[in-house]
Amino acid sequence: DGGITQSPKYLFRKEGQNVTLSCEQNLNHDAMYWYRQDPGQGLRLIYYSQIVNDFQKGDIAEGYSVSREKKESFPLTVTSAQKNPTAFYLCASSTPTGGSYNEQFFGPGTRLTVL
Amino acid sequence: DAKTTQPPSMDCAEGRAANLPCNHSTISGNEYVYWYRQIHSQGPQYIIHGLKNNETNEMASLIITEDRKSSTLILPHATLRDTAVYYCIVKIKETSGSRLTFGEGTQLTVNP
Numbered sequence: 001d002g003g004i005t006q007s008p009k010y011l012f013r014k015e016g017q018n019v020t021l022s023c024e025q026n027l028n029h030d031a032m033y034w035y036r037q038d039p040g041q042g043l044r045l046i047y048y049s050q051i052v053n054d055f056q057k058g059d060i061a062e063g064y065s066v067s068r069e070k071k072e073s074f075p076l077t078v079t080s081a082q083k084n085p086t087a088f089y090l091c092a093s094s095t096p097t098g099g100s101y102n103e104q105f106f107g108p109g110t111r112l113t114v115l
Numbered sequence: 116d117a118k119t120t121q122p123p124s125m126d127c128a129e130g131r132a133a134n135l136p137c138n139h140s141t142i143s144g145n146e147y148v149y150w151y152r153q154i155h156s157q158g159p160q161y162i163i164h165g166l167k168n169n170e171t172n173e174m175a176s177l178i179i180t181e182d183r184k185s186s187t188l189i190l191p192h193a194t195l196r197d198t199a200v201y202y203c204i205v206k207i208k209e210t211s212g213s214r215l216t217f218g219e220g221t222q223l224t225v226n227p
């Protein structure tokens with residue numbers, strides 16, 4: 001089955017530790033995205049990547065880093081510089097149809113709790 | 116991207132139509148209206164999008180007013196599984212990757 005996987009579903013870390021969230025897609029999509037969601041709020045864009053070896057900061061990139069070494073993978077590292085890392089993290093991917101990007105496909109999310 | 120305004124919550128009886136409104140009075144000519152929904156603790160799911168004509172797919176219908184300043188998402192026969200937060204997003208179509216800006220959406224609760 002094609003889709004986006006994120007692992008793990010729940011993640012606990014101690015304050016001051018870096019942690020890497022996994023995102024893998026087998027949809028052959030060009031673009032991938034990372035969003036953060038806090039309770040009762042909408043999604044905010046952290047980073048996005050349109051092609052391999054290239055990525056751009058979103059609206060709240062401070063304290064995060066990404067890499068895009070393979071088309072299928074877009075891991076997100078939450079560094080110790082991120083002041084409020086506890087949140088629900090969502091990965092998405094998209095590809096152009098008819099010359100434009102219409103739909104983003106989302107993974108199931110990773111709920112990160114920093115103790 | 117244009118700002119959208121949605122009611123924070125709505126209720127609907129199972130089997131009835133759910134009509135979710137969205138105001139986007141500052142929408143510009145090249146901006147589309149997109150709808151996503153998010154069931155609790157899951158990733159958002161794309162529903163439908165449109166520019167100025169009404170659109171329909173297997174999930175929903177999208178009605179856009181003639182002046183394009185507002186739209187309505189219609190779920191014709193709501194089920195309990197349609198309980199979710201519904202997001203209305205207005206943005207231009209991009210040819211090099213698209214950014215979605217999610218507001219707080221409308222919490223739709225479908226009651227038995």
